[in-house]
Amino acid sequence: MSQPDFQLSRPADECRIVVAMSGGVDSSVVAALAAKTGAEVIGITLQLYDHGEATGRTGSCCAGQDIRDARAVAEKLGIAHYVFDYESRFRESVIDDFADEYMAGRTPIPCIRCNQGVKFKDLLGMARDLGADCLATGHYVRRVMGENGAELHRGADPARDQSYFLFATTPDQLDYLRFPLGGMPKQEVREIARELGLAVAMKPDSQDICFVPDGDYAKIVKKVRPEAGEGGEIVTRDGTVLGAHQGLIHFTVGQRRGLEIGGQPEPLYVVRLEPETRRVVVGPKSALAVAAARIEDVNWLGEAFEGPMTAKVRSLAKPVSARFDGAMLVFDMPEYGVSPGQAAVLYSGDRILGGGWIAETVAAEEALAA
Template sequence: MKQNSNKKRVVVAMSGGVDSSVAAALLVEQGYDVVGMMMRLWSEPGIGPAAPANRCCTPDQMADARRVAGLLGIPFYVVDVQDHFRQTIVQFFIDEHANGRTPNPCIECNRQIRFTYLLERALALDANYLATGHYAQVVHTPDGYQLRKGLDPNKDQSYVLHVLDQEKLGQVLFPIGGYTKPEVRELAQKFGLPVASKSESQDLCFLGDGDYRRFLQEYSQKASQPGPILTSSGEELGQHEGLPFYTIGQRKGLGISASVPLFVLRKDVARNALIVGPKSELGQQILIARDVNWLSGRPPQEPIPAQIKIRYKAKGIQGMVVDLGNGRSQVTFHEPVFGVTAGQGAVFYDGDVCLGGGIIADGVNLLEDTATSADSVQAVTAQTTPSLQLADIQVHS
């Protein structure tokens, strides 16, 4: 594609929704040479009342994106990523659940699809940037690029963008990161976009009916195997229906009775057992994150204070982060926390600046640590971790 020599080219990842549509409109208004691009992603066949389609790229979504592109006067292309998406993101979702972890597929999609595969397609079109409708901000400082939270605290998506590195931060644009969601809808009306009042989908995009239990039962025999519900001491209290169908900290719906309330403490994949216990056993003050990416490209040489988010919608929790090498970091919280879940992201912040993050490791991952890392964990643990008491446990949502 021939580029207008007087303008920088931006490929906008369009979804047919209001956020990406306004992102494209803002870039056109700012004078960029804008190209719209939409990914056709895999969805499971034969599920749902309508023709099967990924929720991110249904025929209606594609029609809306094409309509917006036509209104803005920009070219529009659809890229078929179905096979790659199925082999990477969907299989990752299945495998993680089968191994007792609770993944965030949006993080992995950003890592492997949106900011790798799609970014490469954009650069192949001689684009200078790939733009998306994420609520986040990239700021260029004398020390390099920073990823900062989006202005709207209710929509901030920096958590799922912690996988970006310095090179990619210099190649991406987040045009709506400095706006709130209501302001984005107002902009859509100002630009005359037909998607201004369009609702948002909250479900996993590749599930035909939004039912992840049914999906795992169909696609992973291992994930849906029943097994024992055990206390920490090994007493069997009942049977679970499949480890993926329970969450750390869950109390209701376990189908067991005891003299005190019992919570899900962890998942023992080797025994296919769900381990439960009283609230006094639930607090966790230390976690190990694997596959850690530091956005500056430079892991800290000393322990650093940070606010750590352990789920997408969770508030940041105060703690210390220590780089252990080999892509691993230890987080020590100032107070015991509730609901630390293997497979979720642990993302580190200094105020509004996203420093980096990784994936919360489970017991199996911890066994893979090097001896040096293990020694570091023990040393920091001994220095910073008091004994846990029931009154110390704080629930974070």
């Protein structure tokens, strides 16, 4: 069995490690690895939501069966396990924000909001209150000690890397966090779970938006904000009406399918959403090219950085060369799929420098005309 370094400052048998246990295979293996160090281990599970069918759905997280799975793993490992009801906090800080962002015509990323608040603020505070030496999670990122302290780096397995979702981690939080799976491929993690006889060894991974039953996010948004189902017009950039829609929540920038405006001379894509007029504005693919983006609420992980960097503007996108002056992110080449509400994460090689939220974009066409 692999035994990653938890980077403890004292002998392990004198330490206490708190593990965030979601009920999945990743956090279960983290708990097992922590217990193997000889430290006292406490597993904490936060019940985050209870949306009926979501609690029993394959790929959910932190609800229903997941809580039972976490408890069963803790019992098998012989570690303490506690469950805390954070449903109200999660609804206010993540689900309500998710709905409001869609209502405002932006594309939200609830996983980052969850890490920012419930997981890396509230849960970390709990771990400190318990006198723990660190909080360990099952994220696939690496904590590397550099010349100026702890740095956050991509996970060794590119297919599992979760660094995009953790850009808002603060230096103080990073000092206290541990990510023991960051150097492993998923296959090895599952093998450890099988060797230990953990029932979650082959449990499917949680989905991107864990609290959305069947992936129908529009249903959740309308449940939280009933007015979200109000329709409007689908128009071209010059205002020509091409059709109607049943709510902005059904669209994201860059979307092509589902517009139901056939008979056009060329494929049309969602270029922007206008919540004030409830209009969906469409245009050719060339209209999606973005030259720059204004970034808000920037978080730097460590010292300010002025060297060559790359930027990632979607979780599944490849990092691209860019320049950042603290407010404007300028791409070396036009980038597609850049949407307000999403995150722009900055890298130097494998190191995560930080990032922020995309507030607005500058179309490549506009930049050329300026």
